[in-house]
Amino acid sequence: MDASLALQYAIIAVAVVVSAWVVVKKQFPGPLRKVRIALALPLLHEGRASWQHALGRWIAPAGSLVNGRIAGNDCGGCDGCG
Structure with missing residues (x-):
């Protein structure tokens, strides 16, 4: 496979990932x-490395x-903030 074809595939892959991320953020907040x-909490436990x-x-x-509890402006949760 030549370099230009690999570059095209890489650009298309980046575009697909960015598009999927935008759709997930908009449709499933x-x-x-x-x-x-769920991904962040295990990394924030005491005794973990600084990185x-x-x-x-x-x-x-x-x-x-x-x-x-963790809450934000757009959490879409239980409406217990008001």
Whole structure:
């Protein structure tokens, strides 16, 4: 396979991944938030390396702690914030 064909495949793959990410963020914000929390929490435990804490903070969705739970403006949760 020559380099130009490999470059074309790489560009198409990046475009497909970006498109899929946009669709998931727009169509499934609640489940995406739950998945991000589930992936981030194990990385934020005490005793983990600093790079794992940084990765966990990067993965975790933006939000604040309300009544001991993570909540945000667009969480789509139980409406217990109001």
